[in-house]
Amino acid sequence: xxxxxxxxxxxxxxxxxxxxxxxxxxxxxxxxxxxxxxxxxxxxxxxxxxxxxxxxxxxxxxxxxxxxxxxxxxxxxxxxxxxxxxxxxxxxxxxxxxxxxxxxxxxxxxxxxxxxxxxxxxxxxxxxxxxxxxxx
Amino acid sequence: xxxxxxxxxxxxxxxxxxxxxxxxxxxxxxxxxxxxxxxxxxxxxxxxxxxxxxxxxxxxxxxxxxxxxxxxxxxxxxxxxxxxxxxxxxxxxxxxxxxxxxxxxxxxxxxxxxxxxxxxxxxxxxxxxxxxxxxxxxxxxxxxxxxxxxxxxxxxxxxxxxxxxxxxxxxxxxxxxxxxxxxxxxxxxxxxxxxxxxxxxxxxxxxxxxxxxxxxxxxxxxxxxxxxxxxxxxxxxxxxxxxxxxxxxxxxxxxxxxxxxxxxxxxxxxxxxxxxxxxxxxxxxxxxxxxxxxxxxxxxxxxxxxxxxxxxxxxxxxxxxxxxxxxxxxxxxxxxxxxxxxxxxxxxxxxxxxxxxxxxxxxxxxxxxxxxxxxxxxxxxxxxxxxxxxxxxxxxxxxxxxxxxxxxxxxxxxxxxxxxxxxxxxxxxxx
Numbered sequence: 001x002x003x004x005x006x007x008x009x010x011x012x013x014x015x016x017x018x019x020x021x022x023x024x025x026x027x028x029x030x031x032x033x034x035x036x037x038x039x040x041x042x043x044x045x046x047x048x049x050x051x052x053x054x055x056x057x058x059x060x061x062x063x064x065x066x067x068x069x070x071x072x073x074x075x076x077x078x079x080x081x082x083x084x085x086x087x088x089x090x091x092x093x094x095x096x097x098x099x100x101x102x103x104x105x106x107x108x109x110x111x112x113x114x115x116x117x118x119x120x121x122x123x124x125x126x127x128x129x130x131x132x133x134x135x136x
Numbered sequence: 137x138x139x140x141x142x143x144x145x146x147x148x149x150x151x152x153x154x155x156x157x158x159x160x161x162x163x164x165x166x167x168x169x170x171x172x173x174x175x176x177x178x179x180x181x182x183x184x185x186x187x188x189x190x191x192x193x194x195x196x197x198x199x200x201x202x203x204x205x206x207x208x209x210x211x212x213x214x215x216x217x218x219x220x221x222x223x224x225x226x227x228x229x230x231x232x233x234x235x236x237x238x239x240x241x242x243x244x245x246x247x248x249x250x251x252x253x254x255x256x257x258x259x260x261x262x263x264x265x266x267x268x269x270x271x272x273x274x275x276x277x278x279x280x281x282x283x284x285x286x287x288x289x290x291x292x293x294x295x296x297x298x299x300x301x302x303x304x305x306x307x308x309x310x311x312x313x314x315x316x317x318x319x320x321x322x323x324x325x326x327x328x329x330x331x332x333x334x335x336x337x338x339x340x341x342x343x344x345x346x347x348x349x350x351x352x353x354x355x356x357x358x359x360x361x362x363x364x365x366x367x368x369x370x371x372x373x374x375x376x377x378x379x380x381x382x383x384x385x386x387x388x389x390x391x392x393x394x395x396x397x398x399x400x401x402x403x404x405x406x407x408x409x410x411x412x413x414x415x416x417x418x419x420x421x422x423x424x425x426x427x428x429x430x431x432x433x434x435x436x437x438x439x440x441x442x443x444x445x446x447x448x449x450x451x452x453x454x455x456x457x458x459x460x461x462x463x464x465x466x467x468x469x470x471x472x473x474x475x476x477x478x479x480x481x482x483x484x485x486x487x488x489x490x491x492x493x494x495x496x497x498x499x500x501x502x503x504x505x506x507x508x509x510x511x512x513x514x515x516x517x518x519x520x521x522x523x524x525x526x527x528x529x530x531x532x533x534x535x536x537x538x539x540x541x542x543x544x545x546x547x548x549x550x551x552x553x554x555x556x557x558x559x560x561x562x563x564x565x566x567x
Contacts, residue, residue, distance in 0.1 A: 004510060005565055035522060036506060037536030067536070069504030070566070117506060 003109030004071055013074035017081045022063040027131045031124035033116050038068030040076055042124040044132065046090070054136035057090035059083075062128075064121065071114050076121025078105045083125065090136075093129050098122055137434060137442045143546045145170040145430075156516030159554045164311050164495045164542035165520050166363045167344055169427075173367060176426035180419045187415055189392065203418045206425035207408070213428035214343075214358065214375050216350040222374045222381070222411040223421060227340040228258040230359030230374035231305075234336055235262035237387040238357075238380065239303065245271030248300040250293060252277040252285045253532055254310050257525045259338045259359075263305060272302070279529065283313030283464035284491065287321060294329035301330040309341035312526045312540070313464025314447065314492035316346075319353050327354075334380065340364050344544070345443045345494050347436040350375050362420065366545070367427035371420030381407045388413040431545075439545055443494050446543045450496045450552045457559055459501040463538055465492045497524070497540035500559070503566050505537035511565055512539075515558040 022028075022043035032039035047058035062080045066073060082104050083093065101122045102108060110118045143149050146168045151158045160168060180202065186195035188203045211221045224230045239262075243249070249263050253276050267274040277293065278286040285306060294301060304326050308317045319337065326333050336357035339348060344365035350358050357380075361372040376384075386393060386404070390413040395403040404410045431439060454460050500508050505521035512519050521539045523530045530537070541555055 005507075010565065034527075036504070037523075037530070038504075069506040071507070071510075111510075114506065114510065 003106075004111070004114060009074040009078070010070065012077040012081075013070040016064075016073060016077040018061075018063045018077065018084070019065065020063050021065060022061055025063075027128050029124055029128045029131060031120050031127060033068070033072070033120055036068065036072075036117070038066070038072045038117065038120060040064055040066030040068065040072065040120055040124050042076075042080075042121070042128050044125075044128045046132070052136065054091050054094075054133060055089075057132070057136070059088065059090060059093065062125070064124070066121075068120065069117050071110065071117035072120045075105050075107060075118050076124070079121050079125060090129060090132055093125075094133050096126075098126065101125070137438050137545065139442075139546060139548045142434070145172065146546055147171055147174070149546060153516040153518070154514050159517045159547075159551045161541040161543065161547065161551065161555060162518045162520050163344075163544035163547075164341060164364070164524075164540060166369065167366045167544050168546070169368065169423075170366055170430055172430055173423050173426045177368060177419045177423040180422045185419075188418055199418055202422050203416065206418075206421035209425035209428050210373060210421070211375070213432065214348045214350045214360075214373070215352060216358075216375045217378065219406075219408045220350070220375050220378055220381065221408060222376060223416055224372050224374055225370050225417075226361040226363070226372040227256075227338060227359045230357075230372060231259055231336070231338065232262050233374055233387055234357050234359075235266045238334070238384045239263075239266045239272075240270060241385060243270040243272040243302055246300060247272040247302040248297050249274045249303045249305065250277060250290070250301055251275075251305045252290075252307070253279040254283065254285060254313060254315070254526060254529045255305070255307055256311055256338060256340070257527065258340075259305055259307060259336075260528070263303075273300070277306070279313075279532065282315075282466070283310065283529075283533075284315040285317055287318065287325070290322070291325050291329075294325060294333075298329040299332070301326075301333045303334050303336060304330070305336040305338070307338040307341070309339075309345065309493060310464070310526075311341050311495060311542075312497055312524045312529055312538070314495035314497070314542075315465055316491055316493050319355070323354055341494060344431065344439075346440045356380050362424035362427065365424075365427055366430060367424035368420050371417050371424050373424075378407070381411070386411050386413065390414055392416075434545060440493070442545060443543055446547055446549065446552065447493055447496060449549050450541060450543070450555070451492075453552055453556050454496060454498060454559075457556070459503070459563065460498050460559070461501070462496060462498045463533065463535065464495075464497060495540055495542040497538040499535060499538055500562060503562055505539040507566070508539045508559070508562050511562045512555070512558040515554070515561060517555050517558045519555070 025043035026046045028043045030041045042064045045061045047060045107118045184198040186199040188200045278289045280286050334356040339360040343360040356377045358375040363369040393410050393413045509521035519541045
């Protein structure tokens with residue numbers, strides 16, 4: 001349990017970063033866990049880049065909105081914060097597996113029963129990236 | 137009831153969870169098994185295992201004898217006759233059996249099935265399928281704001297559709313709100329208006345908590361699981377009124393249910409063997425019978441009283457926590473009662489007898505049910521969180537997910553106190 005409700009996670013739950021909608025987003029995706037009533041919406045905006053190549057696409061901003069348990073909300077907030085810190089472009093982010101992103105947020109120790117909560121934001125972000133990538 | 141003695145019968149209860157003694161409050165999902173049941177199963181496999189019937193050897197005779205004895209014990213416990221029981225895996229299979237056999241054979245366009253909005257998915261989806269296949273309509277009795285099947289609404293429906301209603305399928309005890317159905321009133325009502333209707337009750341939550349009186353009630357189908365009444369997983373039953381069972385074609389055919397077989401036709405044995413196609417779960421039946429003997433030893437009246445007292449105590453303790461809003465009946469019951477808070481105040485009344493048994497589900501303001509359950513688990517308290525297989529009810533009531541504590545014969549008031557202490561931890565982590 002210490003992994004799940006460690007101070008950093010609770011802090012993100014109480015004060016989520018990058019929370020809200022993104023004006024002029026290039027992609028908006030939703031993900032939900034119907035059985036828990038949890039849902040998240042991730043918006044992603046690309047940098048102002050006219051290049052037709054995916055290689056040159058930078059991510060300008062990511063935001064999320066949603067409701068759900070502490071695990072699903074806090075880890076989504078952590079995820080977006082860390083992805084932005086890494087400064088990954090679309091292609092780099094596209095190469096990251098779900099497991100890579102679990103590691104990025106330090107979610108390895110989360111119990112099997114809470115994996116769905118942990119991964120909801122991750123799935124949403126990967127969906128957003130996949131959707132953007134399909135345009136190139 | 138001597139709960140210390142009862143606790144000693146359940147080996148698993150001496151386990152430590154996160155270095156704390158286990159408080160098991162997930163009995164509505166499944167109960168733990170006493171050593172008497174575990175022993176009966178291992179004794180069967182160690183001493184008597186052989187396929188039943190048709191075997192002219194000692195072990196087969198013993199196994200057959202134990203299997204038949206188990207049937208007698210289980211039907212006795214349910215207040216039914218030996219030829220009224222069909223073995224199944226669980227309540228879900230029991231209800232699907234009715235859907236796939238009786239309902240398919242008897243329902244048609246223009247007929248109506250009545251269920252309620254609080255049904256477990258296992259007493260809902262089979263009817264969705266049947267309705268689609270047969271063209272029969274499927275309609276729902278309202279649930280009152282405090283989580284009970286609205287019997288006045290049921291009466292209106294029955295009166296309005298007296299010729300069309302062919303099946304009334306209701307939960308005898310709600311796994312979510314803990315609300316008890318007034319079985320005798322329902323039977324009376326259905327028989328008064330809808331003379332052609334059958335009554336199916338989901339007895340999953342009832343069988344381990346209250347006496348079942350199948351023949352005296354006069355219902356047509358009673359579905360239950362062994363594992364929710366201290367028996368093993370994988371065995372349960374459908375009790376069916378004799379004449380209904382006789383008139384229905386079995387859904388499973390094959391070995392064990394035939395008299396004479398030719399290449400293109402076969403004749404079947406009489407009931408109940410006609411419904412026993414295939415090698416049965418003999419050890420499961422033996423274990424379930426032992427569970428019935430165990431419960432009879434405690435006395436079902438005593439068991440009910442114990443569950444009622446614990447439920448009442450839990451409702452009282454949980455109302456002390458301002459962040460908690462209980463779902464389901466929490467006060468003196470009058471239809472469409474005042475707001476929840478009013479009911480909770482009423483529960484200070486000495487005569488307070490909530491129309492609920494066995495389960496207390498609740499919302500914790502600002503904290504998701506999964507987080508509540510996780511923190512309780514860390515304290516060694518096992519509860520369930522989520523929608524408890526009643527998604528439509530959760531949707532109607534606007535509950536994303538609830539946390540549910542549910543009781544068994546081994547639980548005590550100090551277990552409820554441990555729950556309350558655990559809930560105080562929730563407050564610490566989340567404030």
